[in-house]
Amino acid sequence: DQQVKQNSPSLSVQEGRISILNCDYTNSMFDYFLWYKKYPAEGPTFLISISSIKDKNEDGRFTVFLNKSAKHLSLHIVPSQPGDSAVYFCAASGGGGADGLTFGKGTHLIIQP
Amino acid sequence: DAGVIQSPRHEVTEMGQEVTLRCKPISGHDYLFWYRQTMMRGLELLIYFNNNVPIDDSGMPEDRFSAKMPNASFSTLKIQPSEPRDSAVYFCASRTGQDSSYNEQFFGPGTRLTVL
Numbered sequence: 508d509q510q511v512k513q514n515s516p517s518l519s520v521q522e523g524r525i526s527i528l529n530c531d532y533t534n535s536m537f538d539y540f541l542w543y544k545k546y547p548a549e550g551p552t553f554l555i556s557i558s559s560i561k562d563k564n565e566d567g568r569f570t571v572f573l574n575k576s577a578k579h580l581s582l583h584i585v586p587s588q589p590g591d592s593a594v595y596f597c598a599a600s601g602g603g604g605a606d607g608l609t610f611g612k613g614t615h616l617i618i619q620p
Numbered sequence: 621d622a623g624v625i626q627s628p629r630h631e632v633t634e635m636g637q638e639v640t641l642r643c644k645p646i647s648g649h650d651y652l653f654w655y656r657q658t659m660m661r662g663l664e665l666l667i668y669f670n671n672n673v674p675i676d677d678s679g680m681p682e683d684r685f686s687a688k689m690p691n692a693s694f695s696t697l698k699i700q701p702s703e704p705r706d707s708a709v710y711f712c713a714s715r716t717g718q719d720s721s722y723n724e725q726f727f728g729p730g731t732r733l734t735v736l
Contacts, residue, residue, distance in 0.1 A: 539723050550624070550711055550727030551663070596663065600723060607653055607665035607676060608725065 510534045511599050513611035521619050526584040528614050530597030533578065537599040541608065542571060542582045545594045555582070592618045624728035626712050632734045638700040641731045644693055645714030653713040653725060654687055654697050663711070669695065670717070702735045709733070
């Protein structure tokens, strides 16, 4: 059973607009959430994270929102740029982040010029 | 810093052969993780170490898989004997135990394994 789900395998967004990537989780023990970006033939690269004690975290163009009651988080990228085209993985961890990560299957974001 | 180093980057072997994947974590990192990525299952945790000691190996698929960390700067993931269904990209990641970056794991470029 998938404990972290990204239901959109792909998403196409115009350059300059907002990209919204969604993620749902089922395990109530998860208390730390991360987003990773991945280009082909490279390892995942950390983007942004959020602890369960918060509901929002911002870093430049990237904002992550957490809705604990709905077990849902989202990544907002604004404005979207061509270099943002990549696969984005949502990941979750328990133990305050001390445990290994459980990943979603990823969303392929395509930024159209 | 060179980042997490994995070798080889590509490995092609025949069913039944032994395969050894290698990882050098970032210097000073206390945690080392092995992940596997397949089309069917996505990215999944296999095992992780803290200060060279295995903490959770519940993700290791079966006894054919073993991992070691003989010192703080080196880890191996061994598959013996290998099977075609082991074909995947294997990632190694490491992170510090310090609170300031407690949760961010740094990934290596991966080893693409093909078992014929």
